[in-house]
Every structure is written in structure tokens, then in C-alpha cells.
Amino acid sequence: MSLPVVVGAPSAPATPPASLRASSRPAVGERRENRLRLAWAVLVPLLVLITIISLTVGAETVPLTDLVRVLATPTLPADASEGLALTHTVVWALRVPRTLVALLFGATLAVSGAALQGLVRNPLADPGLLGVSSGGAVGAALAIVGGGITGVVTGGLVPIAACAGAGVATALVLLLARRGGRIDTITLLLAGIAVNAFAGAILGACTVIASDTQLRNLAFWTLGALGGVTWDALRWIVPALVLALVLLLRLARSLDVMLLGEREAAHLGVRLDRVTWTIAAAVALGVGIGTAFVGLIGFVGLVVPHLLRLVVGPVHMRLLPLAAVAGALLLTASDVLARTVAAPIELPIGVLTAAVGAPTFLMLILRRRVS
Amino acid sequence: MLVAQELVIRRGDADILRGVSCTVRPGEFVVVVGPNGAGKSTLLHALAGDLTPAAGSVCLDEVPLRRWDARELARRRAVLAQHSPLDFALTVDEVVALGRAPHVTRTSNERGHAAVVADALDTVGMGWATDRAYPTLSGGERQRVHLARVLAQLAVGGPGSGDAVSGTRVALLDEPIAALDPRHQHVVLETARRLAEENGCAVLAEGTPVFVRTIPPARSRPWVTHARSEQNT
Numbered sequence: 001m002s003l004p005v006v007v008g009a010p011s012a013p014a015t016p017p018a019s020l021r022a023s024s025r026p027a028v029g030e031r032r033e034n035r036l037r038l039a040w041a042v043l044v045p046l047l048v049l050i051t052i053i054s055l056t057v058g059a060e061t062v063p064l065t066d067l068v069r070v071l072a073t074p075t076l077p078a079d080a081s082e083g084l085a086l087t088h089t090v091v092w093a094l095r096v097p098r099t100l101v102a103l104l105f106g107a108t109l110a111v112s113g114a115a116l117q118g119l120v121r122n123p124l125a126d127p128g129l130l131g132v133s134s135g136g137a138v139g140a141a142l143a144i145v146g147g148g149i150t151g152v153v154t155g156g157l158v159p160i161a162a163c164a165g166a167g168v169a170t171a172l173v174l175l176l177a178r179r180g181g182r183i184d185t186i187t188l189l190l191a192g193i194a195v196n197a198f199a200g201a202i203l204g205a206c207t208v209i210a211s212d213t214q215l216r217n218l219a220f221w222t223l224g225a226l227g228g229v230t231w232d233a234l235r236w237i238v239p240a241l242v243l244a245l246v247l248l249l250r251l252a253r254s255l256d257v258m259l260l261g262e263r264e265a266a267h268l269g270v271r272l273d274r275v276t277w278t279i280a281a282a283v284a285l286g287v288g289i290g291t292a293f294v295g296l297i298g299f300v301g302l303v304v305p306h307l308l309r310l311v312v313g314p315v316h317m318r319l320l321p322l323a324a325v326a327g328a329l330l331l332t333a334s335d336v337l338a339r340t341v342a343a344p345i346e347l348p349i350g351v352l353t354a355a356v357g358a359p360t361f362l363m364l365i366l367r368r369r370v371s
Numbered sequence: 372m373l374v375a376q377e378l379v380i381r382r383g384d385a386d387i388l389r390g391v392s393c394t395v396r397p398g399e400f401v402v403v404v405g406p407n408g409a410g411k412s413t414l415l416h417a418l419a420g421d422l423t424p425a426a427g428s429v430c431l432d433e434v435p436l437r438r439w440d441a442r443e444l445a446r447r448r449a450v451l452a453q454h455s456p457l458d459f460a461l462t463v464d465e466v467v468a469l470g471r472a473p474h475v476t477r478t479s480n481e482r483g484h485a486a487v488v489a490d491a492l493d494t495v496g497m498g499w500a501t502d503r504a505y506p507t508l509s510g511g512e513r514q515r516v517h518l519a520r521v522l523a524q525l526a527v528g529g530p531g532s533g534d535a536v537s538g539t540r541v542a543l544l545d546e547p548i549a550a551l552d553p554r555h556q557h558v559v560l561e562t563a564r565r566l567a568e569e570n571g572c573a574v575l576a577e578g579t580p581v582f583v584r585t586i587p588p589a590r591s592r593p594w595v596t597h598a599r600s601e602q603n604t
Contacts, residue, residue: 027502029462121459257472261456263421268524269445269473314459 028313036312039322047103047329054099054336059344060090067091097229102332104241105294108286110327111320113301114308115248115279118255118316120177122185123309126302127287130188131169131195133298136284136291137221138199139165141206144214159236159292166288169195170280182262183276224295224350226335233293244286245324247278252316259314297350299357300327306364372396373418373541373572377427380410380417387413390427395574397539400567403576411576412453415543418574419450432538445473449521451544455513457505463516464488464501470523491522496558511551518547518559525571540571547575 055071056062062070066084070091080088109127116125127133143161173195177188207218220228229237254275258265266272291297304327305319312318331349334356338347373395380388388410395401403411416422418429420436429436431447449470457466470491471484492498495515500508505516525540544563548556563573 027462028460028504029464029502032462253472253475257469259457259459259461260466260469261452264450264452264455264457266421266441267419267445267448267450268469269442271441313465314461315465 032311032313036318036322039308039311040325043322043325043329047325047332050329050332050336051099051103054102054332055091055095057336058090058095058339060086062087062091062095093231097231097234098226098335099332100234101229101237101290101294102226102335103328104237104245105290105297106300106327106329106331107324108241108244108290108327109297109300109331110304110323111245111248112283112287114305114316114319114323115251115255116283116301117305118258119276119279120183120185120188121259122188123306124185124189124302126299127283128296128298128301129196130173130192131199132166132173132283132287133291133296134196134199134203135169135172136162136166136288137296138202139163139168139288140292141203141218141221144217145206145210159240159289162292163240163285163288166291167281167284169199170284174276174280220348221291221295222350223348224297224353225338225346225348226294227339227346229293236289237293240289241286244282247282248286249320249324251275251278252320255316255320295348295350297331297353299353299361300330303357303360303364304330306361310364372433372539373429373431373574374433375414375418375427375429378414378417378424378429379426380413380422381425386425388417391417392427395541395572397570397572398567399572400564401572401574403574412545415450415545415574415576418541419448419543420444431541442473445524446540447525447538448541448543449524451514451517451521451542451547453545453549455517460504460506462501463497463503463505463508464492466505466516467491467519467523470520473524487523487526488519491519491526492516494522494562495519496555511555514547514550515555515559518544518562522562522566525566540566542566542571542573544573544575546577548577 052064052067056064056067066087070084070088073088074092076085076088112132113126116127116130117123119125139161140158142165143158147157173188173191174183176191177183177185179187203218203222207215210218254265254270257268257270258272258275260268262272305323308319308322308326312322331353334349334352338349338352341347375391375393378388378391379386391414393401403414405411413422417424420429420439423437431439431444436444464485467488468484471487474484489498489501492501495518497512497515497519500512500516505513508516521542521544525542542563547563548559551559563575567573
């Protein structure tokens, strides 16, 4: 076969090389589209189911009929029976805030992880590994212990301090890893390790000078628990986490363009600085506020995006919304497990997510190495 | 019209480009020729706005590059790099669709963009690979996919796409044919020429002047850079 080199050559062949033409498997894009539809069809009903379970299961089991009746009447009618009054209190004062926080924080952790991974183009980025969560915990711990020593009322101080701590940690790792307008992923992960170690030191120091009540509060941060969530906490959590989620989801398209590379993204009109700092701020806000009330919860931000990428591919326009749903599902399910497996004792939820998350993550790493 | 004036690009202490001026008019097809290290890629990056000149300026349609809105500029200027760092398992049409990113608005229709993407892939002879995973392609095929992305980026879409109707569109291609077999070299050069004819201009950097002879002659002119020739001696 002669290869035309000069002007007047025939246009490009419309057929693929022979080695590819024989393939009869459905193409990658089509398979992913199908799996995307399947993922939504499975995850959404599961999320509804787990929400209902989370509202009914616990120290006091709420029958489904009662749940419907109680949810329909946010203010308890005067003629309600004693049993129904108790159920009403359990559902509205305990279960609703707890479930809401599990859903929102799970979604925030998963979307934060996916967005950070997209930003640095490395699947190992995660709010926990980069030190964002422990930065938040340090901020909260300092506020509690410092507030105790100085006698300052700490009501609103703890979430604000947690947010600031998370913000400082995020900014620190990103600035350290940034070299000549690029983010060096190795430096980023090493900076995360350093921030985590330093945060551990501060948390340790706090436990030494903390009073007994403060100590119990601090222990709760290192393990995480959803039991203490009140309506007061919701006033912080709902606006902060919803805002963080909206900010991150809106960046999906920019994150997709950034898959091409930072310079290429700039050529396509993506403003890298704005995307980077919006993600940093949103992650610090969502993870910081969440951590202030719930404590350190690891692996959700790492495992959920990882698993979903295997199913629907790396496109963030698909990945981020799905990660929100899957993250909400995972954390709510973990919380249900945490209060049922060893009932009446409640397991710390961080213990559970780490116990499930770490082996899953190892499996994913091994699988990656094989392929 | 793309105009560079007395451009000086400095890295550390060394001047990579010293006092380069050039003008590319709509419809023109320019080839930058020079030996390795002559500064061809640097010139292209400077024309793309990646590098901040130590002196001089680059203007697109009389407006300095750094004064352009990033998205607005992205609809007018596309860049094909020598190497792409992309290693995510996107499908081929997803890669090309990323070229439409600066054109996507809340009102733009998906089907219009999809048509542009399909068109661009057909133009570079990669229409058969639409649904394939990008990492499974060969080097030359990847390069053509990225060229299709550049075409999609500069394509003027249908109504409601929010595209600028007037103004120069510039394609800056850094050694676009180095990894290709002769037939596809021809396809790529032909594509670049056609792009230039449709009120655009194309600037190619090419290390091997032998290919310049195969470049379609319509209004094309080679430049020879010798910015660093004195230092090389």
C-alpha cells in the first residue's frame, strides 16, 4: 500500500484499524451510560429506604405507622396519648436532626473528596488524608479547652474555630504543594501527613490540660458520633453544608476540563485560581462545620468517589451528583449500624467508617495495581 | 489579527525570545520553522498567553491577551500542545466535548454541541473511535483527538450557542504532525488550512522543515526563528 504524502491525498479513512473493527463488545461510553442509569435507579430508592430505617431504628423502635403520623404533625396535638408523645419527642428531637446530619455530612464528605481528587488529579486526595478534618478538630478542641480556661462562652465559637482550623489546614497544604502554578501531588500528600501529625500533637496536648468533661468532648472528636446532634447544631450545619455542596457541584464542568491538565484548562477558559480557592473554601466550610459537631469521620471522601469512578468513569458532571447520593447513603447506613450492632452501646461512627473503609480502600489499590 | 510586538520572554537569566515581532492576519497559515531549542514552542506559548513577557506585548484584535476575559478568549484561541498529560479513562467524544466548555451556557443546546464534536472527530478521521476509552489509543490517534478538541473549541455553534460571530479565531499548534504517519500528517495540515480559510488563522511550530514542502500553499508563509542562534554557537 502506498502512502500518499503530497497535496491531493484522499481524505482520512472512516474505518478503524482492522484489529478494532472485529470488537463486538458495547463501547465504553455506552456501557457507562447504562451503568449510570442503573446506579441512580439503585441508589435513590436505597437512600429513601435507609432514611426511613434511620428514623425508626434505635434504642426506641418507632413503628412505621407512628412515624408517618408523627412526621405529619411537627407540633404535638394536645390530645395525643403518652406513647405517641414519647415517639414524637424521639423522632423530632433526636432522629430527625441525626438523620439530616448523616445525610448532609455524608454527601459533603464524598463530594469534597471527589472535588479535591479532581483538583489535584490524584485519587488519593481526601479531606481526612490532607488534614482538613483534623484541622477542623484542632480548631474545635482549642475553642473548647481555651474557652474553658478563659471562661469565655463557647456556644458559637466552636463551629467557627473548627471552620477556621479546617481552612488553615486546607490553605496550608495547597500552598505548600503549589509550585509555579501547578499542584505537586506528592508534596500535597506529604504536607497532609505533616498537618495530620501536627494536629495530633495539638489534640494530644489539649487532652492533658482539659478538664474531665472537656476530655469526654475531645474523645468524641477523634472517633466521631452523630448522637449529640441537636436542632441548635442544625442551624449551623444545614446552611453551611448545603452551601458547600452547591459550590462544589457547580464546579463539575471546570473540574472535567481540568482533567486535560492545568495549562489546557487555562486555554479552555477555566480560571484555575478561582476554582482552586473555591474548592478549598467550600471543603473547609463543609468539612469544618461538620467536624465541629460530628467529629472526625474518615474514608467516606476517599472510598465513595473511588468506587463510583469504576462504575461511571471520571466525568465529574456525572460523578459529583452521584457521589452526593452515595456518600449520604454510606454515612446514614454507617450510623444505623453504629447504633444497632452493639445495642444498647453505641459505636463511634468513625470507628465504623474506618473499619469498612480501610479494607475497601486497600482492595481498590490492589485492583488498580493488577489492572 | 494576532500581533506580537518586541516580545521578550525570559526564564531565569536567559532570554529565550528577544525582541520578536510578528503579525498573523485572518486567513493566514503560518509555519514557524527552526532547529530544536530555537524557541518555537516558547513563541507559541507566548502567543497563547501562557507566559508573561518580560517586555513587549501580544494583542488579539487590538486587545492585549491579559485584558481578555478567560472564557471569551477561549472561544477565539485554541492550543494544541506537543504532549497531553491526560491519563484519565475518558471516552474520545468526552475529550473532544471538553473543547466546547467555553461555549456552554445555560441556554445552549446539548445536541448542537454533540454535532460539533462528531463533526470535529470526522474531520480528523477519528469518527470511528467516538465511544472508545482515550487511554487505549495510540500516540498519533491521541494527537488527532486533541486536534479535534481544538476544532470543537473554535467551531462556531448554532443559534443560542452564545458564540462570537465576528473576530479572528486562532489555532496554535505545537508540532502537530510529529507523531503521525504521512497520510494523517496530510489530514492534519489540510484541516489547519481549512480552519485558516474560515476567518481563522493557524500557527504551526515544526522542527523538521522537510514537511513544510507538503503544506498546502494557500496563503501560507514560513517564518524562521533564530532567536537563540547566537547563544548556540
